[in-house]
Amino acid sequence: MVFETTGTSIFLAVVIVVLFLFLSRFKRPKPNLPPGPRPWPILGHLPYLLFTKEEPQFVFERWARQYGKIMTLELGGQTAVVLNDLDLIKSCYQSDTFNGRPKLSTFEIAFGAGAGIGTGQHLHWREQRRLAVSLLRTIRFGEGVSMAEIVEQEAGKLLADLATHNGHPIDLTHILPKAVCNIVCAFVFGKPFEYSDPRYILMLWLVYQNFKLAGPSAVAYSSAFLAKLPFGPGKRLVDNLRAFKQFAEDHIFEHEKTFDRNDIRDFIDAYLSKIENKDSLPIDESEIFKHLNLVWCVNDIFGAGTETTAGTLRWAFLYMILFPEVQGKLQEELDRVVGRSRMPTLTDKQNLPYVEATIQEINRHADIGPLGVAHATTQQTEILGYTIPKGTLTLANAHLCHFNEEYFDNPLEFNPDRFVDADGNFIKRDEVIAFSVGEYFDKKFILYKKLY
Ligand code: HEM
Numbered sequence: 001m002v003f004e005t006t007g008t009s010i011f012l013a014v015v016i017v018v019l020f021l022f023l024s025r026f027k028r029p030k031p032n033l034p035p036g037p038r039p040w041p042i043l044g045h046l047p048y049l050l051f052t053k054e055e056p057q058f059v060f061e062r063w064a065r066q067y068g069k070i071m072t073l074e075l076g077g078q079t080a081v082v083l084n085d086l087d088l089i090k091s092c093y094q095s096d097t098f099n100g101r102p103k104l105s106t107f108e109i110a111f112g113a114g115a116g117i118g119t120g121q122h123l124h125w126r127e128q129r130r131l132a133v134s135l136l137r138t139i140r141f142g143e144g145v146s147m148a149e150i151v152e153q154e155a156g157k158l159l160a161d162l163a164t165h166n167g168h169p170i171d172l173t174h175i176l177p178k179a180v181c182n183i184v185c186a187f188v189f190g191k192p193f194e195y196s197d198p199r200y201i202l203m204l205w206l207v208y209q210n211f212k213l214a215g216p217s218a219v220a221y222s223s224a225f226l227a228k229l230p231f232g233p234g235k236r237l238v239d240n241l242r243a244f245k246q247f248a249e250d251h252i253f254e255h256e257k258t259f260d261r262n263d264i265r266d267f268i269d270a271y272l273s274k275i276e277n278k279d280s281l282p283i284d285e286s287e288i289f290k291h292l293n294l295v296w297c298v299n300d301i302f303g304a305g306t307e308t309t310a311g312t313l314r315w316a317f318l319y320m321i322l323f324p325e326v327q328g329k330l331q332e333e334l335d336r337v338v339g340r341s342r343m344p345t346l347t348d349k350q351n352l353p354y355v356e357a358t359i360q361e362i363n364r365h366a367d368i369g370p371l372g373v374a375h376a377t378t379q380q381t382e383i384l385g386y387t388i389p390k391g392t393l394t395l396a397n398a399h400l401c402h403f404n405e406e407y408f409d410n411p412l413e414f415n416p417d418r419f420v421d422a423d424g425n426f427i428k429r430d431e432v433i434a435f436s437v438g439e440y441f442d443k444k445f446i447l448y449k450k451l452y
Contacts (some may be wrong), residue, residue, distance in 0.1 A: 032387040034081060034438050036072035037063055043225075044074025052263040056215060057370035057399040064400055070384055076225040078102065080393040081325065082187055082371075086407075086430075089396040090437050092383065093375070100378040101125075102393040106223035106234060107296065110241035116296030118304050121378065128297055135270045140334040141186060150186045152343050154179045159283075161195065177204045184305040188298055189251050190266030202423040204306065206240040213237050219374055222249050222393060241299070249300040251289070271297065315366035319358075319414055326416055329354055353426035357419035360426075363434035365414050370399035372436060398433045 040047050047126045049056050060082060063071055069085040083089045092098040102120040107119060115124040117132060141150060162170070179319035181204060182192035193200035213233045214220045226234025255268045264270050274281070274289040281289065318329040333354045338344045349356065380387065388394075403411040408418060408431070419427050430437075 010144075019310070033072040033079070034070040034384070034386045035067050037066075038424050039074040042113075043076055046076045057367070057397075059398060059433070060371065064189040064397060070386065075219055076394070078222055079389070080219070080374075081388055081396060082373055082395045082397055084397045084400055086401045086404075086433070086437075088402075088431070090430075091394065092394070093437050096379045097378055098375050098394055100376040100391075102222040102376040102391070103224075105227040106220045106221045107241060107299075108236045108248075109227050110238045111245055111295055112292050114290075114292040114296045116293060116298075116300035117298045118373070119296055120293075121376075124293065128293065128343060131270055131274065132297075132301070134265060135264075135267055136187070139187065139264075139266070141190065141265075147183075147187065150192075150344060151183055153194065155181050155343060157182075157195075159217050170416075171347050172314055173208075174199075174201070174204065176313045177208065177306050180309045180313065181207075181302065181306040184301055185268075188267045188301055188435070190255075190269070199247065202300070203244060207303055207306050210237055210240050210303070211311075213240075219371075219393070221373060244299055244302075245295055246339055250297045252294060252298070258297055267301070268294065268298070311368045312362060312366060315368070316362050319362060319365075323414060326358060326414075329416075330358060351423055353420060354416065356426040358416040358430055360419050360429065361416040363416060364402045364408070364432045367399055367402050367434070369434060370397075370402075372396035372398050372433070395436070396433065399430050401433055404431070 006393055011429060037045060037048070039045055049059060052059065063073075064082070064084040067084075069083070069088050071082050071084065073080045073082060083092055101115075101119055104119055108114075115121070115128075117125065117135045120128060136147060140146060145153075158175070161175060161179075178193075178195045178200070185200075186192050220226055220237060224235060226232060227238055251270075252268055255266075259269060259272050260294055261273055263275065264273060271289065271294045274285075275291070275294075278286045278289060278296060320330075331350055334344065337351045338348055344352070363445075372395060375396075377388050377390055377392045377394065380390045382388075401407065405411055407429075419429060422426050
């Protein structure tokens with residue numbers, strides 16, 4: 001009798017699960033969302049992206065051809081709307097409605113519920129970004145060294161390091177981030193690290209790993225489903241972030257011990273000074289500037305500033321190897337404008353149109369963020385007749401813009417000359433959206449202009 005009851009229960013449970021899986025395969029998650037491919041039960045479209053050797057942007061490209069300017073995907077419990085058209089991306093990202101960030105479950109599990117610059121929205125985003133930008137305008141290191149000089153110093157160290165290999169082949173994967181990140185570290189921690197510092201090397205390795213694990217647009221960071229699994233990429237992301245949190249906290253602790261409000265050395269000091277003056281801040285701001293959010297900010301700047309730039313530089317080296325004629329033209333322009341007795345500086349940029357064109361072509365062709373960085377809607381909104389609920393993750397399909405034949409002749413070809421006019425002037429093109437678009441980009445770009 002007992003066996004019969006148990007057998008019936010198991011049978012019923014199996015029937016319910018199978019029925020649920022069957023129904024959820026055909027159910028659209030929410031009404032009036034844009035169309036999209038048929039999702040799998042529970043995992044949605046993740047299996048299409050996880051169980052293939054194809055890069056996700058190419059899977060997205062095929063879907064975009066089928067579903068048009070806008071499509072819906074289910075990514076492990078998170079509804080995502082993908083914008084496949086440049087004008088649509090521009091009009092959406094120019095409005096505040098599309099400039100939120102999705103909930104980042106992996107970060108929340110690793111750090112606690114807070115928000116940084118690139119991970120926060122509304123006031124968190126505005127105030128913490130404002131602090132970073134204003135500091136970049138004023139900061140001087142040690143003997144009054146400027147940010148631009150720090151960049152030059154790191155470039156010099158990198159060249160010296162490369163020279164030690166005496167022309168032998170080397171793997172640049174882990175050399176470039178050391179130099180790039182040190183510029184960010186000077187700003188955040190007030191000092192660069194030794195290239196041989198084991199903890200620094202470990203942190204760079206974790207950032208590199210997380211970039212690969214989180215995938216294009218860093219969507220995996222927001223999947224609560226992946227983050228809570230006891231194995232797999234979500235768990236590894238969380239473990240890596242926990243290790244980074246410890247690193248950030250150790251540095252914050254050191255700063256607290258030596259903090260002097262009259263000598264603000266770096267971003268951490270500037271942030272601690274905000275925390276110290278909490279009582280004089282408007283009530284909303286005093287909620288933002290706290291220890292937990294400082295950890296988020298340190299992670300945001302360290303993470304966002306390292307692999308993006310190092311990855312782009314790795315591509316740049318590859319293009320120079322593959323296209324020696326481009327390398328020759330660059331060298332000729334640099335020799336003519338800058339000469340060989342000094343390093344180029346940012347003020348030379350306006351006289352280096354071919355260098356500018358090549359950088360823009362690298363950003364287009366290397367396409368290192370083919371789906372941008374995930375945004376989220378801050379309220380329910382109507383678009384092209386569809387209803388997008390509040391909190392929907394949105395992705396800008398940069399890949400389609402970068403390889404669109406309507407915008408670029410022969411887009412697969414690497415060709416910096418496409419950005420140079422008949423008089424040899426640099427042509428800046430809106431269709432290259434490696435750094436995002438519109439007002440959002442302009443605001444964010446201030447941060448870059450000060451750093452690089
Ligand atoms: C080739 C280099 C880089 C590329 C292609 C790149 C690309 C991007 C993109 C696509 C976004 C998301 C924009 C959006 O949400 O629509 C972003 C955000 C961000 N990046 Fe970069 N980035 C690069 C270098 C850097 C560097 C050097 C830093 C240094 C600090 C940095 C810091 C940030 C921050 C803090 C955010 C969040 C900004 C915000 O939400 O206001 N990035 N980046």
